Amino acid sequence: GDSVTQTEGLVTLTEGLPVMLNCTYQSTYSPFLFWYVQHLNEAPKLLLKSFTDNKRPEHQGFHATLHKSSSSFHLQKSSAQLSDSALYYCASSVYAQGLTFGLGTRVSVFP
Amino acid sequence: DPKIIQKPKYLVAVTGSEKILICEQYLGHNAMYWYRQSAKKPLEFMFSYSYQKLMDNQTASSRFQPQSSKKNHLDLQITALKPDDSATYFCASSQEVGQTSGNTLYFGEGSRLIVV
Numbered sequence: 001g002d003s004v005t006q007t008e009g010l011v012t013l014t015e016g017l018p019v020m021l022n023c024t025y026q027s028t029y030s031p032f033l034f035w036y037v038q039h040l041n042e043a044p045k046l047l048l049k050s051f052t053d054n055k056r057p058e059h060q061g062f063h064a065t066l067h068k069s070s071s072s073f074h075l076q077k078s079s080a081q082l083s084d085s086a087l088y089y090c091a092s093s094v095y096a097q098g099l100t101f102g103l104g105t106r107v108s109v110f111p
Numbered sequence: 112d113p114k115i116i117q118k119p120k121y122l123v124a125v126t127g128s129e130k131i132l133i134c135e136q137y138l139g140h141n142a143m144y145w146y147r148q149s150a151k152k153p154l155e156f157m158f159s160y161s162y163q164k165l166m167d168n169q170t171a172s173s174r175f176q177p178q179s180s181k182k183n184h185l186d187l188q189i190t191a192l193k194p195d196d197s198a199t200y201f202c203a204s205s206q207e208v209g210q211t212s213g214n215t216l217y218f219g220e221g222s223r224l225i226v227v
Binding site for chain 1: 215
């Protein structure tokens with residue numbers, strides 16, 4: 001079945017340093033890929049999404065490039081901010097289920 | 112103003128009891144979902160509805176029953192509650208259900224259930 005893999009459970013870094021969160025997926029079809037962000041005690045919210053191979057959507061300083069050849073959709077930001085501390089989910093679209101989510105990566109940014 | 116309203120926000124229930132989680136969306140969407148989030152399995156899909164019809168059910172237990180009285184309502188009834196049911200239950204909606212449509216899911220703020 002369809003699945004999404006996020007390899008890091010926890011990422012800790014110092015403010016101003018770059019951050020990259022890994023995401024790979026397995027799907028029978030060619031799905032949309034999404035990144036959602038969930039701040040403490042809040043609902044998950046869309047960060048960005050993509051369907052087009054090798055295109056790089058950007059939002060709030062984050063970007064991710066969908067590479068269909070490697071089934072990857074890694075999330076990156078060049079300079080992390082304290083407010084980026086949150087739980088990040090990679091997800092792929094699955095017919096009739098909305099989205100299937102990875103296990104999530106918790107990002108903690110320290111001053 | 113929140114466009115997806117979930118009630119109650121917090122709930123403590125006794126083992127064996129029955130509770131209903133309420134969800135209403137005011138986004139004009141045709142598809143609604145329930146997801147569960149716990150320490151063991153973050154954001155786990157439970158049910159999806161499209162035009163008030165069940166599309167998919169990945170919940171093994173029949174103790175969880177979705178109920179859709181209107182297109183913009185999808186409540187979740189949970190019977191014979193167990194401590195393992197303790198989790199945050201998120202309602203979500205999207206314009207349509209479809210794998211290649213790229214529909215964004217919008218989430219409510221969740222109902223946090225603790226079963227003692």
